[in-house]
Amino acid sequence: MRILFVHERLGAWGGAEANALVTAAELRRRGHCVGLAHGASTGRGEAAWQDTFEARFPLPPGASAAALEEAVRTFQPEVVYLHKMADLDVIAALADGRVPVVRMVHDHDLYCMRSYKYDYFTRAVCHRPVSLACLVPCLACVARNPEGRWPLKWVSYRAKQRELRLNRCFARLVVATRYMERELVQNGFAPDRIRLHAPVPRSGDPGVRADFGPRNLLIYAGQIIRGKGVDVLLESLAQVQAPFELLVLGEGNHRPHCEQLAQQLGLGGKVRFAGFVPQDELKRHYAAATAMVMSSLWPEPMGAVGLEAMRYGLPVVAFDAGGIGEWLHDGENGFLVPWSDRRAYAARVDQLLTDKDLARRLGAQALRFVTERFHFDTYIDGLEALFAETAALVPRATAA
Numbered sequence: 001m002r003i004l005f006v007h008e009r010l011g012a013w014g015g016a017e018a019n020a021l022v023t024a025a026e027l028r029r030r031g032h033c034v035g036l037a038h039g040a041s042t043g044r045g046e047a048a049w050q051d052t053f054e055a056r057f058p059l060p061p062g063a064s065a066a067a068l069e070e071a072v073r074t075f076q077p078e079v080v081y082l083h084k085m086a087d088l089d090v091i092a093a094l095a096d097g098r099v100p101v102v103r104m105v106h107d108h109d110l111y112c113m114r115s116y117k118y119d120y121f122t123r124a125v126c127h128r129p130v131s132l133a134c135l136v137p138c139l140a141c142v143a144r145n146p147e148g149r150w151p152l153k154w155v156s157y158r159a160k161q162r163e164l165r166l167n168r169c170f171a172r173l174v175v176a177t178r179y180m181e182r183e184l185v186q187n188g189f190a191p192d193r194i195r196l197h198a199p200v201p202r203s204g205d206p207g208v209r210a211d212f213g214p215r216n217l218l219i220y221a222g223q224i225i226r227g228k229g230v231d232v233l234l235e236s237l238a239q240v241q242a243p244f245e246l247l248v249l250g251e252g253n254h255r256p257h258c259e260q261l262a263q264q265l266g267l268g269g270k271v272r273f274a275g276f277v278p279q280d281e282l283k284r285h286y287a288a289a290t291a292m293v294m295s296s297l298w299p300e301p302m303g304a305v306g307l308e309a310m311r312y313g314l315p316v317v318a319f320d321a322g323g324i325g326e327w328l329h330d331g332e333n334g335f336l337v338p339w340s341d342r343r344a345y346a347a348r349v350d351q352l353l354t355d356k357d358l359a360r361r362l363g364a365q366a367l368r369f370v371t372e373r374f375h376f377d378t379y380i381d382g383l384e385a386l387f388a389e390t391a392a393l394v395p396r397a398t399a400a
Contacts, residue, residue: 004077011042065089095169113140176302177323200379204311216244224252227298238265239346242353286312294318310370315362333366
């Protein structure tokens with residue numbers, strides 16, 4: 001089958017890019033022809049993308065729709081696999097119905113003007129669909145601009161409504177969790193077009209398993225931004241009675257605040273901010289750990305980093321936010337803590353640090369769960385079936 005991936009970046013960046021690359025590589029290994037229409041280059045790991053995608057089509061700003069149409073004419077895909085894409089000219093060109101489209105919904109960008117589904121000031125989770133309430137009281141028309149010259153950017157409500165209309169034309173939308181499915185349905189997407197098919201990374205190193213040693217090492221891995229709640233994690237761990245070390249792996253604009261907060265809470269000798277680390281180093285940290293700690297206050301679409309830690313036999317402690325509760329089962333493969341409850345979070349961490357038999361048992365159950373439920377080959381099998389189903393559909397006309 002000829003499959004044209006469409007994504008806003010070329011190269012390594014985050015989870016969406018990692019998923020697109022590993023998926024394309026396996027589809028190509030199975031004999032499919034994979035091409036890529038892409039936006040800006042990231043400057044990271046591009047060689048792997050160039051090796052994987054047999055044909056690549058840049059989508060230059062201002063001429064992206066024409067470039068996409070040329071890519072379709074040249075590559076002749078049987079199905080388009082759309083990942084993240086903010087350019088509405090590209091979305092409109094895909095929604096014209098000439099080639100059936102499978103849209104992978106990675107996060108909240110599609111159905112939230114702020115992209116993270118919580119109140120900026122209180123961090124309370126938002127449960128509303130896109131509506132005029134996004135303007136008042138949410139003020140979502142003004143959002144952070146992490147990649148531009150200015151700290152804030154204008155977000156158009158009319159453009160968001162148009163984006164939703166165009167995306168409703170796509171043949172299939174793939175989501176990782178029931179939580180994401182509910183968000184799409186309440187924003188007017190047809191339930192029969194939505195497929196639950198969680199992205200699955202390749203298996204972890206089978207020779208590496210957590211040792212639950214005396215260091216009492218806790219691992220946080222992810223972005224250090226306000227929605228990830230690293231500050232709340234630190235406030236929770238300040239109440240932990242057992243000795244511990246916390247290794248914070250990742251970068252983000254909230255890091256300076258969190259580093260200062262760790263000192264103010266008296267955790268300076270217990271917490272180390274190590275920045276971004278490569279995968280080989282990350283798995284060595286997993287091997288020395290007792291638990292993975294997640295602290296997201298924004299509703300995680302899935303929270304795949306927790307599943308990655310489980311592949312090394314680690315239990316996970318996390319707040320009940322978004323889709324996390326669909327794979328983190330309290331008392332079975334870790335602990336699911338009520339949203340933002342610092343005292344309860346500290347108590348669960350204390351349990352794992354002081355009862356290593358419990359930590360090992362939950363870790364073993366976590367490994368068994370993720371191995372049985374999130375198998376990479378099964379994931380790709382499902383995508384192949386979905387692409388074949390979608391390619392056989394009669395395309396529907398767009399709603400402009």
